[in-house]
Amino acid sequence: MISAWAVEAVARLDAERERTPATPLRRFPLPDGWQVRLWLKDESTQPTGSLKHRLARALFRQAIASGRIAEGTTVVEATGGAMAVAQAHFARLLGLPYIAVMPEKSSGEGVERLGGTCRHVDPPLAIYGEAEKLAEEVGGHYLDHYAAAAAVDWHGGDLAEELFGQVAECPHWVVVDPENSAYFPGWASGAADYSTGMPSRIEGIGRPRMEPGFVPDLVDLVVPVPDAASVAAARRVRQDTGLPVGAATGTNLWGALELITRMRAQHVRGDVVTVIGDADPRHLRTCHDDAWAESRGLDWRPHATRLERLLDHGEPW
Incomplete structure (x- = not known):
């Protein structure tokens, strides 16, 4: 028998979902003529910001x-x-x-x-x-x-359902993984119990072990992203959107650009969607701060140059 408290609690959660608007899709600028569109699903507008x-x-x-x-x-x-x-x-x-x-x-x-x-x-x-x-x-x-x-039973309000209502065509997908994370080597090797035992330096993404919620058979491609590249790409997102995103969003952007490069090489048109995981002023003290990056041995500058050549001048990735 369901208690009165449980009924009220579920009603509160459902009401919170109903009054939370859909998060926006932000068009990320790509060079003219690419015939691929990149969208950033901005989850930073969620009530808790992520x-x-x-x-x-x-x-x-x-x-x-x-x-x-x-x-x-x-x-x-x-x-x-x-x-x-x-x-x-x-x-x-x-x-x-x-x-x-x-x-x-x-x-x-x-x-x-x-x-x-x-x-x-x-x-x-x-x-x-x-x-x-x-x-x-x-x-x-x-x-x-x-x-x-x-x-988990999403009971409405999941990201995929919302996203498919916002884009005209089914987007291509990509999964990204930072350094020290177990997902890419576990996925590549087929070892369901793979563990690195090392924490990710990129907040909000990457795990030291293969988690039960990760289903390798559903994943077509995993792109390993250097941590310094994540920092550079987070700065690029901020440059183009004004949002102080975290390095995990940079990881997402880098992986999306890897996928777009493959699409263009295969003459594939379409939409790619990735996620702005969060955007918070605290990131200005981390991945957007030169001293922070240097203290962790993350030389983001070569990766920033690579992004500039690709996005501003259309040079090969």
């Missing part, structure tokens, strides 16, 4: 509908960054305690601002076991979005 907002809402809804989250349940997650902020937002909306277990170097400022609690652990891979243990200790629910994402 791509993770949709998934966080769907995860809460599914966990409540299935009885795993009830009134007063402490919600625990192993994550940092934008996903933790989005989940903290929905926990506050529903009046639920929220704890994010995150790597030692992750900032929990956004979570704490929304009333959540952060627990930092080291090494980074320890977040999973610690979150599961903590949820058991407090009698809470470990949301485990990396495992749940593959089977």
